[in-house]
Amino acid sequence: MPQRTxxxxxxLGDVRYEIRGALSRxxxxxxxxxxxxxxxxxxxPGLFGFSVPAHVRAAVESHLDRSEAYCHQQGLQPAREAIAExxxxxxxxxxxxxNVFIGNGVSELIDLTLRALLNSGEEVLLPSxxxxxxxxxxVLNGGRPRYYPCPASRGHLPDPDEIEALITPRTRALVLVNPNNPTGATYPxxxxxxxxxxxxxxxLLLLSDEIYDNILYDGAEFHPLAALAGETPCITYSGLSKMYRACGYRVGWISLSGTPSRLTEFRTALDLLSALRLCANVPTQWGIAPALDGPDTMAELVGPGGRLHATRQAMLDGVAQSEFLDVVAxxxxxYAFPAVRTEQMDAxxxxxxxxxxxxxxxxxxVPGTGFNIRERNHFRLTLLPQADEMAEVFLRxxxxxxxxxxxxGRARHVA
Structure with a gap:
């Protein structure tokens, strides 16, 4: 008799994560x-030769003897104070x-905040x-994604009127990813x-994913949403993974802002959920304050002559020389999110x-459809390799x- 699985x-039938999906396998x-x-x-970044800033790593190493017990469910007090400041x-x-909660990466905190927010069938506005x-x-927290388009024809920017047209009585939150993954757009x-x-x-509750906040090119500007939101409830997400090249440290945080009385119940829910998982990784939390208060180690990478700037330029050159590609810089x-011009290809x-x-x-x-778009002519790639390797990638x-x-062409001729 066959065994039941x-x-x-x-x-899970509605969950995809092609970044680490079948192609990666x-x-x-x-x-x-x-x-x-x-x-x-x-x-x-660590897989491409980038290193955590030395002063951040040193802070973690020097506090190992103070990291062997659970900390408060919201995170270490000095770290939360640095984030709040x-x-x-x-x-x-x-x-x-x-109003700061530290987690094992922003990924965990996205899950916690949506778990605290959503009832079954309630909607979240997400970029596409x-x-x-x-x-x-x-989806995993019982909600329903509703996508607002951010097409290449508009520089991958959303339209507020289109977003507003999607809102129903069941809509709970508006998510922004700025600077954007996968497109690299920054929002005016x-x-x-x-x-x-x-x-x-x-x-609506504003959920602003700002993990790439100061990774900017060619004079682009970043505007923190919380400062513009004022009294409107807003959650800001950030962490050490990208700006400080510390993905393996698994350190992310959220900061709640807006009128406190409008956030009381939600904050209590977050506190409960944070307590249920005891606390975030303690040793690497000691790197937060030195990272935020220390020297800027990103500017030299994204400015002219910097490694990320050079690789981005190699990507732009590869697209410009291509017979088939377009990209919004x-x-x-x-990341970059090139599009394939499909006039010369069937299907x-x-x-x-x-x-x-x-x-x-x-x-x-990563195929573009892995980022929940209908068009089937995009793909995403990271800008982390050296410039010469990126040039080789575009030849391939x-x-x-x-x-x-x-x-x-042969298929069209035969037909």
Whole structure:
């Protein structure tokens, strides 16, 4: 008699995370066969030779003997005070150490905040393309994602009127990712102000993912949402993973701002959920205050002559020289989101292309549909390699696209 498999939650049927999905598993199989894969699927600085700033690492090492017990469920007091001071300096209304929660990365805190917020069937407004963890956490906590478009034709920026048209009585929150992953868009002040007005009119909670806040190129500006939101309830997400190249430390935080009385019940819910998982990783929390109060170690990387700036330029050059590609130049973050012009190809498919690129050219990217867009002609890659490696990547991408175009041309001729 065959054994029954263990059933799983039906909610997983609507959850995707292609960043570490089937293509990444296929890449591991190829690596096991001896292939060297250029992995551009994950923004993981440590794998590309970036290091945590020395003063941040030293702070963690020097406090190991004070890190062997659980800490408060919200996090270490000195760390929360440093976060609150930064938010206050940026103009966040009501920012205070008591309204800061530290987690094992921003990922955990996205899940906790949506768990605290959502009842079954309630809606969260998400950008399309999105960072897919937001969609997954919404679904896994019983909610329903509703996507507002951020197309390349608009510089990957949202339209406040389109967002407002999506709001129903069941809508609870508006999510912004700024600077944006996967597109690299940065949001102008006027746009953010308009989105705050939408949230206030409809009593929505603002959720602002700002993990890439000061990774900016060519004079782009970052505007913290909490400072513009004023008394409107807002949660700001940030951490050490990207700005401080400390992904493995798993340190993220949220700061609640806005009129305190409007956040009382929600803060109590977050406190309960934080207590249930006891606390975040203690040793690496000691790196938060030195990171926020210490020298700027990102400016030299993103400015002219810096490594990230050079790799971004190599990406832009590769697109400019391509017969098939367009891209909105990323103004921030660690990614680009090129589009394939499909006029020369019948039924181009981003997933088929990504698999072909991996198997024929040993380059791993993420299909654009993995970021919850309908168009099937985008892909995302990270800007973390050296510039010469990025140039090589685009030579391989072009070869792959030329082969696909040739096959498509033959298919049209035969038809």
């Amino acid at each position: 263990v059933p799983v939650s039906s909610r 296929r890449a591991r199989e190829l690596e096991a066969e001896g292939r060297q894969i250029i992995r551009l699927n994950i923004g993981n 930064r938010e206050q300096a940026r103009g966040a209304f009501g920012a205070h150490a008591d 393309p999105d960072y897919p963890l937001w969609s997954a956490a919404t 002040r006027e746009l953010l102000q308009a989105l705050v007005q939408v949230a206030e009119r409809h009593r 990323p103004q921030g973050a660690l 181009f498919d981003d997933e088929d292309f990504a698999l072909d690129l991996l198997q024929s050219e040993s380059v791993l990217v 991408i072009e070869r792959c696209l030329q082969r696909q175009a040739a096959r498509s």
